[in-house]
Structure formats: structure tokens, C-alpha cells
Amino acid sequence: MEPAWRQQGRGRGRGQGQGPGAQPQKESMRTQAPGGVWSGGGRGRGGGGDTNTDPQSAQGVSSQSKFDEVRRSNQEAAQRLVKSQCSSSSSDEDDEEETQAKDGQRGKILASTFTTYTDQTGGDVSDLQRTRQYLSDAFQSGALTCLVCIASVRRTQAVWSCSGCFSLFHVPCIQKWATDSVLLHSLTQEDPASQDLPWPCPKCRQEYPPSQTPNRYVCYCGKVQDPPPDPWLLPHSCGQVCDRALKPSCGHRCLLLCHPGPCPPCPKMLSVSCMCTKATPLPRRCSNKAWSCQQRCDKILPCRQHTCTSLCHSGECQPCPRTSVQRCVCGREETQTQCASPVWYCQQVCGSPLSCGHHLCERACHQGPCGACPRSGARSCPCGKTKCSLPCTEDVAPCGDTCDRQLDCGGSHTCSLRCHRGPCETCRQEVEKQCRCGRYTRVMPCHKEYICDTKCQNTRSCQKHQCRRRCCPGNCPPCDQKCGRTLGCRNHKCPSVCHQGSCYPCPEGVEVRCVCGVSCVTVPCGRERNTKPPRCREICRTPPDCHHPSREQHRCHPGPCPPCRLACLLPRPSCPHPCPQPCHDKVLVKTQDRAQLAGPWEQPSQPEFVRKAVPCPPCIIPIPRACRGKHEVTPVPCHQRGAFSCQRPCGRTLTCSNHSCTRECHVVKATTSNWQDRSVRCVRRAVGLPAPPGAPTPACCHATRGPAPPASKATVSAATATSPCCTSPV
Numbered sequence: 001m002e003p004a005w006r007q008q009g010r011g012r013g014r015g016q017g018q019g020p021g022a023q024p025q026k027e028s029m030r031t032q033a034p035g036g037v038w039s040g041g042g043r044g045r046g047g048g049g050d051t052n053t054d055p056q057s058a059q060g061v062s063s064q065s066k067f068d069e070v071r072r073s074n075q076e077a078a079q080r081l082v083k084s085q086c087s088s089s090s091s092d093e094d095d096e097e098e099t100q101a102k103d104g105q106r107g108k109i110l111a112s113t114f115t116t117y118t119d120q121t122g123g124d125v126s127d128l129q130r131t132r133q134y135l136s137d138a139f140q141s142g143a144l145t146c147l148v149c150i151a152s153v154r155r156t157q158a159v160w161s162c163s164g165c166f167s168l169f170h171v172p173c174i175q176k177w178a179t180d181s182v183l184l185h186s187l188t189q190e191d192p193a194s195q196d197l198p199w200p201c202p203k204c205r206q207e208y209p210p211s212q213t214p215n216r217y218v219c220y221c222g223k224v225q226d227p228p229p230d231p232w233l234l235p236h237s238c239g240q241v242c243d244r245a246l247k248p249s250c251g252h253r254c255l256l257l258c259h260p261g262p263c264p265p266c267p268k269m270l271s272v273s274c275m276c277t278k279a280t281p282l283p284r285r286c287s288n289k290a291w292s293c294q295q296r297c298d299k300i301l302p303c304r305q306h307t308c309t310s311l312c313h314s315g316e317c318q319p320c321p322r323t324s325v326q327r328c329v330c331g332r333e334e335t336q337t338q339c340a341s342p343v344w345y346c347q348q349v350c351g352s353p354l355s356c357g358h359h360l361c362e363r364a365c366h367q368g369p370c371g372a373c374p375r376s377g378a379r380s381c382p383c384g385k386t387k388c389s390l391p392c393t394e395d396v397a398p399c400g401d402t403c404d405r406q407l408d409c410g411g412s413h414t415c416s417l418r419c420h421r422g423p424c425e426t427c428r429q430e431v432e433k434q435c436r437c438g439r440y441t442r443v444m445p446c447h448k449e450y451i452c453d454t455k456c457q458n459t460r461s462c463q464k465h466q467c468r469r470r471c472c473p474g475n476c477p478p479c480d481q482k483c484g485r486t487l488g489c490r491n492h493k494c495p496s497v498c499h500q501g502s503c504y505p506c507p508e509g510v511e512v513r514c515v516c517g518v519s520c521v522t523v524p525c526g527r528e529r530n531t532k533p534p535r536c537r538e539i540c541r542t543p544p545d546c547h548h549p550s551r552e553q554h555r556c557h558p559g560p561c562p563p564c565r566l567a568c569l570l571p572r573p574s575c576p577h578p579c580p581q582p583c584h585d586k587v588l589v590k591t592q593d594r595a596q597l598a599g600p601w602e603q604p605s606q607p608e609f610v611r612k613a614v615p616c617p618p619c620i621i622p623i624p625r626a627c628r629g630k631h632e633v634t635p636v637p638c639h640q641r642g643a644f645s646c647q648r649p650c651g652r653t654l655t656c657s658n659h660s661c662t663r664e665c666h667v668v669k670a671t672t673s674n675w676q677d678r679s680v681r682c683v684r685r686a687v688g689l690p691a692p693p694g695a696p697t698p699a700c701c702h703a704t705r706g707p708a709p710p711a712s713k714a715t716v717s718a719a720t721a722t723s724p725c726c727t728s729p730v
Contacts, residue, residue, distance in 0.1 A: 032666040134166060135234070136260025147202045148173035155235040158226075164206035166261045168236075171217055177202055178213045183503055221258045234259065247325035276312040290314055301667050303339035330365040356392045383419040398665035409446045436473040463500040489526025516556045533558045545611075546585035560611075563587065572616055575638050579616040643667060 087200040137144055144153040146169050153159055181199040198207035219227040224238035233239045242254040246266045254263040265287030272289040273281040279293035297308040301320040308317040319340035326337045328346040337344060350361040354373040361370035375392035381399040389543035399421035405415045409427035427446040434441045435452040442450055456472030462479040483494035487506045494503040508525040514536040521534045536556035544551045546564045564583035571578055588609045618639035626633045648662035
């Protein structure tokens with residue numbers, strides 16, 4: 001009997017399978033292994049058979065049942081895990097959907113909250129948008145950051161809000177900031193103890209006095225200290241009505257609950273007329289109550305003659321832009337002047353009789369009464385020591401005392417004459433005076449200035465010339481000589497007064513003309529050397545420098561003309577064809593000095609280009625020519641029109657009548673029509689001997705001779721002398 005585990009191994013994959021998790025059949029006491037494999041049967045291919053009831057078989061069945069139980073429990077645990085994951089993912093999606101729904105609902109709440117503030121206003125809602133942003137940031141966790149410690153502001157932390165920029169800061173952070181700012185500011189002050197040094201906001205730099213340094217935690221509106229955190233309220237809000245005065249001040253107060261940021265515009269509805277008060281009052285928001293009816297203002301302007309032509313507007317009307325005839329203040333003259341400034345004064349003296357009835361007003365054109373007579377009331381004598389009341393028609397007589405008025409000498413001297421009318425005399429007291437330069441002293445009258453003859457040796461402001469002024473007190477005047485230095489143009493001298501530093505550029509202008517002189521441009525003097533001539537649209541007038549009577553037309557230009565591009569067409573001395581190449585009478589040819597360098601420190605000179613006449617190139621017109629041996633006719637360039645070789649063998653029959661000439665194509669001069677004469681010439685030329693004119697042609701003996709070995713040139717020459725008819729071996 002085989003063990004149960006071996007029986008399971010043999011039966012794997014051969015029995016009748018069932019689905020996973022199927023219950024074992026009790027009738028046949030067979031169990032199903034994982035994967036739908038039957039086990040515990042007979043040894044066959046999974047068919048039927050008697051059930052084994054041995055103890056070992058029973059032990060195998062019990063172990064298999066335990067394995068199935070463990071497998072089922074694992075499968076159940078796996079299914080529970082899958083269900084939990086699916087439920088968790090669905091819960092996350094639900095949370096995300098719920099969060100999005102909350103955000104959308106929050107946005108709808110904010111939008112509905114501010115709807116009443118934005119409808120029918122038609123004005124600037126920038127402050128409203130700021131309030132919306134602050135409320136939105138307060139809803140979101142971590143959206144607000146303390147700019148001192150760069151950390152998030154939490155719901156349960158004590159904060160302080162700036163009244164200028166409405167930023168939130170931790171109370172300990174802002175207290176440390178205020179202390180450090182005041183200390184730093186005190187270090188830069190000369191007397192910090194006598195000043196109440198402010199501290200600025202870390203963001204908007206709005207200054208606060210030391211008394212406003214935050215020392216307690218209050219809500220946004222400042223009503224409640226240490227507001228408790230409420231999940232149904234904004235963080236750091238007390239939940240009460242804000243009740244802060246709205247800005248700009250309109251007498252109304254904020255109706256929102258305690259909130260961060262600026263208060264929104266005033267939402268109160270008022271019945272307000274237009275800015276010119278002509279139209280019927282309409283209900284408008286208090287924050288945007290000013291409106292225009294778009295009609296003409298027609299208010300009387302200050303000139304009292306014209307009305308405002310602008311459309312309905314706010315504030316004062318613009319000054320009258322018209323002119324009108326206006327009288328002066330005294331009413332004697334009239335002139336055409338601006339209505340915006342109708343008050344003007346003429347130059348006539350008033351001349352109205354004063355209240356005394358004896359004198360006239362000497363003031364110029366003025367407003368109001370002329371006033372009392374200046375000679376009425378108590379008047380003093382000329383020296384001012386005595387006073388008396390006399391009619392305005394009588395003059396006050398001198399008192400007879402010493403004048404004692406201060407003289408014009410500038411010292412402590414007084415007038416020694418008796419009380420008198422008019423100016424006092426010149427001071428004639430002798431005093432010791434010092435000259436202006438302070439070198440000498442002299443006793444002289446007080447009213448005179450002492451000037452010595454010493455000439456100042458100091459250098460003037462130009463630092464070139466001496467002052468040379470008599471008795472100079474030290475304030476030497478600027479140099480009055482001309483500079484006279486040669487300017488940068490090298491053509492003129494500086495016309496300015498002598499000065500320090502560089503001279504100004506030359507003020508003169510120089511004309512730079514083109515080659516033909518038609519176009520010109522004005523440049524500062526000295527720049528004409530580096531200034532290119534202006535562009536000229538005239539035709540170049542430079543005569544040609546070649547054999548052609550005229551050049552190709554081109555614009556006026558600086559420098560030499562471009563090379564002539566016309567065809568040469570000059571006849572060649574050895575050819576009847578004219579030269580078809582471009583003109584080459586003046587061709588740029590590169591030349592270089594080949595002088596030996598004096599040392600390694602010297603650099604070779606740059607190549608120069610000169611214009612030279614170049615001879616005409618050889619004629620390349622094709623001309624038909626026959627070769628030397630008259631074998632072919634080929635077109636050859638005109639400059640190669642002499643006899644040429646076609647590189648073929650001669651091919652003429654020699655005098656032996658058995659062979660042909662094997663020499664390369666050559667010239668054959670036949671003086672007679674006898675073929676033997678021509679053959680003799682070919683044979684003699686084959687061995688290098690010229691055929692004499694009229695020489696007889698000997699009979700060829702080559703046919704009676706046997707083959708002979710190749711011979712040298714001397715042997716061939718000797719053989720030719722005896723048998724010149726043939727040189728070809730057989």
C-alpha cells in the first residue's frame with residue numbers, strides 16, 4: 001500500500017475536477033485537493049474503486065480536511081480584506097466628494113453673503129474683494145502665516161491684527177518685533193529719551209506708538225478678550241456684530257459678524273439726488289451714492305458772467321476758461337482778462353482826497369478806503385526825540401537837540417549836528433583802519449576804505465594765472481582770461497574763459513561732401529577725418545582709366561572706382577580674334593615686400609594691392625586643324641593652331657611594299673608624286689636620317705635576306721647606308 005501523499009501526487013490532474021471550495025463527497029470518502037484535484041481514490045486515472053479503510057488512509061483524510069479548513073479561512077480573510085479596501089477607497093472618494101461639496105457650499109455661502117453688497121452699486125468693490133479673500137483664508141487651515149516667525153497661524157493661538165494691512169501675527173512675535181524696532185530706532189537717534197519712538201508693522205510699515213504695543217489677545221473687532229475657539233465661528237472671532245465705523249466715514253457701522261480684514265462698503269440704501277441736484281433722487285447704496293445725471297451743470301461760475309458747461313460732476317466747478325472785459329480794483333481802467341482771475345491792479349495812483357481834506361492818497365490802485373492821513377496824530381521831530389500833535393498842514397519843527405542818529409559809516413559814530421531834516425552828514429572821524437588784505441593799517445577818515453598797493457599772489461580758480469588784484473581780501477574773482485588751448489579738432493582754439501579740466505568740444509561745424517560735391521553733411525569740427533562721405537545719388541563722374549571711352553554707370557562713391565567689367569575686345573597681334581574677356585587694363589594684383597625681417601620681434605608687412613595691366617589671355621576659340629600625318633581634323637584652340645600629333649602610327653607603306661611605317665604621326669614632305677620617294681622619306685626618318693631631295697630609291701633586298709636580330713642604332717645606320725629601303729625585320 002502506497003502512502004496517501006504519493007497517491008495524491010499520482011492522481012493530480014487526472015481525476016474529474018470540481019470548482020474550488022467544493023465540499024467532499026461522503027459517499028465515496030474522497031476529498032478534493034486545492035485547485036480542483038481529487039485525492040484519496042484508487043491508483044487508476046481517477047476513476048472509481050473501492051475506498052481504502054486502512055488507518056493510514058484515515059490519517060491522510062484527516063490531514064486533508066485540516067488543510068481545507070485552513071484554505072477556506074485564508075480565502076475568507078482575503079475576501080474580507082478586499083471588501084475593506086473597496087470600502088476604504090469608496091470612503092476616500094466620498095470624503096473627497098464631501099470636501100469638494102463643502103468647498104462649493106462655502107463658496108456659495110460667501111457669494112450669497114456679499115450679494116447684497118454688490119448688487120446695484122456699480123462702484124469700486126476692491127475693499128469688498130479684500131474682505132472676501134480674508135474670510136476665505138480664515139476658513140482654510142494653514143492659509144495665514146505670521147511674517148515674524150514664518151509659521152502658520154492656528155485657531156487656538158493668540159494673534160494680533162494690523163489695522164493697516166489686516167495681517168495676523170502671533171502676540172509674542174509682534175511684542176518682540178516692537179521691542180526690537182524701538183531699540184534699533186533709539187540707537188540712531190541723538191536724544192532717544194526725549195522722543196516717543198514708534199514701531200512699524202512688519203508688512204505695511206504702518207507706525208504705532210509704544211502705547212499701542214499689543215499686550216492682550218482680543219478678537220477682530222476688539223470687544224472680547226481671549227475669545228474661545230468655536231468650531232461654528234471664524235477662528236479668532238467673537239461671533240458678535242462687528243459694529244466698527246465704516247470707511248470712508250458715512251455715519252454707519254459695519255453689520256457683519258466679527259471678521260478679519262477691512263469692512264465692506266456701506267450697504268445702506270439712501271435716496272440721493274445727482275451731483276448737480278437737478279435730477280429726481282434715486283435709491284442708491286451709501287458706499288456709492290454719488291451719481292451723475294449726465295446733464296449740463298449750469299452752475300454760475302465765480303466770474304458771475306458764465307455758467308459751467310461740464311456734465312453733472314462732483315466737487316467744485318472748473319475755473320471759467322473764457323475771457324471778458326474786467327475793471328481794475330479801483331475801477332478806472334478796463335482790459336480783456338481771464339474770467340478765472342478777474343481781480344487785477346492798474347498802475348495809477350489812487351489820488352482820492354483823504355479824510356483830512358488837505359492831502360490826497362498816494363497809494364497805487366487798491367481796494368477799500370484810503371485810510372487816515374499819514375500826517376495826522378502825534379508826530380515826532382526829525383531826530384525822533386520829541387513828539388507833538390499838530391495839524392496835518394503844519395510841519396514839526398526841529399527840537400534843537402543833538403541829532404545822535406546812527407551814521408552810515410557802519411561804526412558806533414552818531415551825527416553831531418543839531419536836529420535837522422534830511423540825511424545826516426558823512427562821518428569824518430579819524431580812525432585806524434586795516435586794509436582789505438589785512439597786511440597794513442593806517443589812520444584815515446571813517447567813511448573811506450583803506451586799500452593798499454599789494455597785489456594778490458594767489459592762483460585763481462583756473463589754477464594757472466595769478467589774481468594780481470590790489471589788496472585782495474582772499475575772495476579772488478574767477479579768471480577773466482581766455483583759455484586759448486588748442487581744441488581736439490586741431491583747427492581752433494578754446495574761446496571760453498580760462499578753466500580747469502578738459503575743454504568743451506569744438507563748437508564749429510564742418511561740411512563733409514561726397515566726391516562729386518553735390519551731397520554734404522555737417523559734422524563737428526575734427527570729426528570730418530573719421531566721417532564717411534554721405535551717400536550720393538548722382539552718377540559717378542570719374543573718367544575711365546582703361547581703353548574704353550566710358551565706364552558702366554554707377555553711383556557716386558568714395559575711393560577708386562570698381563574695375564571695368566566691359567569686354568576687352570582688343571585685337572591680338574598673333575590672332576585675328578578680339579579678346580572676349582573682361583577689361584584687364586587695371587587689375588588688382590597682390591604685392592608683398594619680401595624684405596628680410598630684422599628680428600623675431602618684427603611682423604611681416606601686410607600685402608598691398610596695386611592696379612596693373614594684364615596681357616590678354618591666349619585665344620581659346622576652336623579652329624579645325626589636321627594632324628601632322630593628315631589622319632584627322634580636330635578643332636583646337638586658336639593659340640595652339642600649329643601642327644599636332646594625333647598619337648597614331650603613321651601607317652604608310654614603306655618602299656619594301658611589305659611593311660608600313662610604325663612611327664607616331666609625323667610630318668611627311670612629298671616633293672613629287674612618286675610613292676617611292678615618300679616611302680624613302682618615311683624610312684630615312686625612321687632611322688633618324690633626313691631624306692635628301694631628289695635622292696633615288698634603291699631596290700629593297702629585304703626579301704632575299706633572312707631574319708636578322710635587332711641591331712643597335714649604329715648598326716641600323718650602317719645597314720641603312722647599304723640597304724635603306726627597309727628596317728623592319730621579317
